Amino acid sequence: MIKAKANAQDVITALNLEPHVEGGYFRRTYQSDHRDSLETAGGPRYLMTSIYYLLTEQSPVGQFHFNRSDILHYFHLGDAIEYNLIHADGSLQTLVMGSDVLAGQHLQLHVPGGIWKASRLLDGSNGFGLISEAVSPGFDFADMEMGDREKLTAQFPQHRALIEKLTRGDG
Template sequence: MNKQDIIEQLSLVKHIEGGYFKETYRSDLTINTDREGGERKLLTSIYYMLTDDCPINYFNKNKSDIIHYFHAGSPITYLTVDPEGKLSKFKLGFDVTQGHTPQLLVQGGCWKTAILEEGEFSLLGEAVAPGFEYIDMEMAKPDSFKASFPNLWDELSPYIKQ
């Protein structure tokens, strides 16, 4: 299969963060939170795909924890920045002998970007708890990101949606 076959077979659509996605699960169970709107679904899940012509998931953060699962294709590089400004790098993939991890937790409140550095595509799954709502997600804005993390700006600016 190639990227176009997967996009069509899984009915993926463009995502505002970059890449393609499709929500596959939204729990009927809910949980009360201290967030705007209060109540959230207990869990949501999506397919997420980066491709060679759409290789960046631009820096964003979510209030919920997100677990990323590698499914197929080439490995993806994740960069995360915690609230204190600590930069971490992970490779999501199957080759554990090369330091890959098949799943990755990004805690709520941390900035993250994902980059497909080689290959035609990478297909992932994501589980979000409490469930994903756009109101809980923030895309990085160049000026505020640079002001918050001036020492990381030169390295990370290519992964901030302009």
């Protein structure tokens, strides 16, 4: 039997993904509810959570956002995804997650809490890129801030063009 190549909608349906506020699609797949919660400055959090995260040609950008927790990203399949990280000192780090490790792409990526992060799907033959994220302390929307274009460009004027490309114009 010849199986047709999966497209983005097939993956969204198979993994039961929903639209994410930063762009793309996601579904929480794990939370450590069998462990005691961890006390943080923002309140109690799961020790760890995990999600699937998918970017597609129709939703190719994960907008700049800030997380307080550490995040480990794991590449699964599809087209490569570029990550842009703006550190507190204003330095920019750009990395690509994908399966071509011989070309320097990463299968895993650690993003410490306290860094502005955006992602975008790179052109490829699949039309989607799928990763997982493990977050510790566990993800809570209260610990995430979406990037405000005006505030970010004022804070990091040297990255204005990138910020304008990877944030929404409406705030």
